Amino acid sequence: MTPLKRILLAEDNDRDVELTLAALEEHNLANEVVVARDGAEALDYLHKRGRFAGHANGLPVVVLLDLKMPKVDGLEVLRQMRANPDFKHIPVVMVTSSREEQDLVRSYQLGVNAYVVKPVDFQKFLESVKQIGFFWAIINEPPPGTMKRAG
């Protein structure tokens, strides 16, 4: 049985995707992640269109957004989600390299649920991603309409 994809990761960098998945593996969450390679894909997934047309997964319990992506950046994805009544309650975590205050401020203004700076140190990165996955996908009670953990 293919596990339900409950985590949407929007990240344009292959290596980051791989490292993030490696980190999520620690909690056996890697299989529940669907990866969008830019903001446009992330929105496609939510709207079940384009590459993701007709996918059977429900709404994710959490969306991990990189800030800087081609086509549509993370802030824009966040903005569109918050403007859409179907997606506005889905928790969004910014996972980014940027420590810039303006990004932080802008993200919170748009209603982000958490903002995590990717540490250079892999050990710390590992910890961060594990904690994000653990908290949002396991601990947190997601809003109605999203998928609960199987079993």
Added chain:
Amino acid sequence: MVMKASVENKIVLGFVASVLALMGVGWLSYRTTTNLVASEQWVSHTHEVVTTLESGLAMLTDVETKQRGYLLTGDEQFLKDCQASQAQVDGWLKQLRALTTDNPRQQQQLDRLEPLISERMAVLNNRIKLRQEQGLQAAADAVATREGKNLMDEIWSGISTMRDTENQLLFQRQQDAQAAAQTSLIFILTGSALACAIGLAAILFIRRDLRQREQIDMRLRESQALIQSILDHVPAIVYLKDLEGRYLFVNRRFEQISGCSRDEVRGKTVFDISKKELAQVADEHHRKVIATQKPVEFEETVLYPDGPRPHLAVKFPLRDAGGKIYATAGISTDITESKRAREELDRFFALSLDFLCIASADGYFKRVSPAVTDILGWSVEEFLSRPFISFVHPDDQAATLREVEKQIVAGEKVLQFENRYRHKNGSWRVLSWRSIPYGGLMYATARDVTEQKRAEEEIIRQKGELEATNKELEAFSYSVSHDLRAPLRHIDGFVKLIEKQAAEKLDERGRRYLGIIANSARDMGNLIDDLLVFSRMSRTELHRINVAPESLVDEVVDSLQGEIHGRRIDWKLGVLPQVEADPSMLRQVWANLIGNAVKYTRPREPAEIEIGCNADNGEFVFHIRDNGVGFDMQYAHKLFGVFQRLHRAEDFEGTGIGLANVQRIVHRHGGRVWADGKVDGGATFFFSLPKTKTGTKG
């Protein structure tokens, strides 16, 4: 005046009435007296008439008696006497007629009496003749006829009638005279009483009038004293001159300045007390006032004991009640001070770098300072000869007129207004105006800010460029932050994954190499982070609030627990005052300084770190002293430079940016940083912050 005239009229009227009454009384008295005298005369006249009448009877009796004597005796002597008496009777009749000529009635009676008497005389003479011719008997017979006796009775009765008439007349006259006297008496008494009353009233009037006059005089004297007192305390020179220029009055100021008392001056002319040339000028004005009958105003020089002083004088004519000029008055005010003040102002006016001007609502400048020539090239005359709006740049004219209207109509000040004026050479100069309206005029200063404007524009342009550069830099930093760290993270990440999943396939050397790769990546990450912080500290805006540095220090020390753990450090924390600063930046300062102190005291057991502050000359000087490895003072200047390090990374890790950050932040707060140290002798870092916010912005 009206009242006075009426009082005078009344008095005159009273006198006239009283005199008329007295005249009437006099006239009445005179007439009464005359009447009385006349009446007396009449009485005596009547007596005379009566006496004459009675003496006539005696005469007639006497004639009869003598005639009878003759008749009886024939004695010739009787005859002679009889004849003499008859002659007397004739005289008596004449006398009687003369006496009663004024009375026609008596004359009539006399007319009847005279023939009777003549007849009687004739009868008597007949008897005498009979006696002479026919003797005694014939005469006796004639007497016996009683003819003579009847005549005589008629005569008697005629005389008696006349006497009664006379007496009656007398009585009538006496009564008339008495009645007239009584009437006169009443008139005299009434007239006298009236005259007395009028006289009394006149006296009362006069007395009241005199009293009023006295009061008026008193008030006049009081008001004169008041005027004099006022004039004596006026700081101006005041004097009155008669038409010939002789002083009538001078005030105290005049006395003080001329050195002559008013009594000495009175009657003298200006020529007697002043210099001839000054006196001539004064005299001319005096004559002018008299000739024109109008006030004149002029500036004059007055000789003070310490020298001449300029005065502003006004001379004016004084007129009597009839409007005729009888004197001139002069008031002369010392204008030395105001003249000096004006001259001073004029000097500044001429000296000003900005051009000063007075503009009128008619659109022309009334006065302009010479600076206009320096600024706009036009001469003062040229500038005044054209409406000011014609000098203004066409695009600025509407705004200029609005400002003018604001002042003229609304009376508002204009504190800042700029427009362009045409220079004589055809270029435009930007003028900055400041103007206030007063009395329908605008008083303005204009500063040539053309160069300043140009400089400002240049600064704005440069600022724009700088902002653009900053934007680029920001974008660059952003990229660095995001993109440059990503590969490092990947290096580290995959190294760790190798270590985790394939460590057993590597030998010792391979594992060491992997460690070096990971460390290098981490170092570069730190370097990038520090650089980003440094860049951010320069770019982000300061948000100053009141900050308690003690709490910042506590936070920093707490955050260093990882490094402090297991070490012995003696902290000496002094009292730190509140400052106005950006809290996150100030925190960065303490983080760097305390972090350094902790780091460089690592070899010490125990380490000593002291933090304190001294207030000094409007600034707070904070310090942090440690007993660490210190530094060589000859390299002190390198301490605060970017990437400058005095220790090897093997001994003490670091990027060489921390102190550069400290310096930049403190400078941005308007403070200074410096350090004191000795190799192996510890180090002290100082930084100052101003007590009030004076730091540079941006």
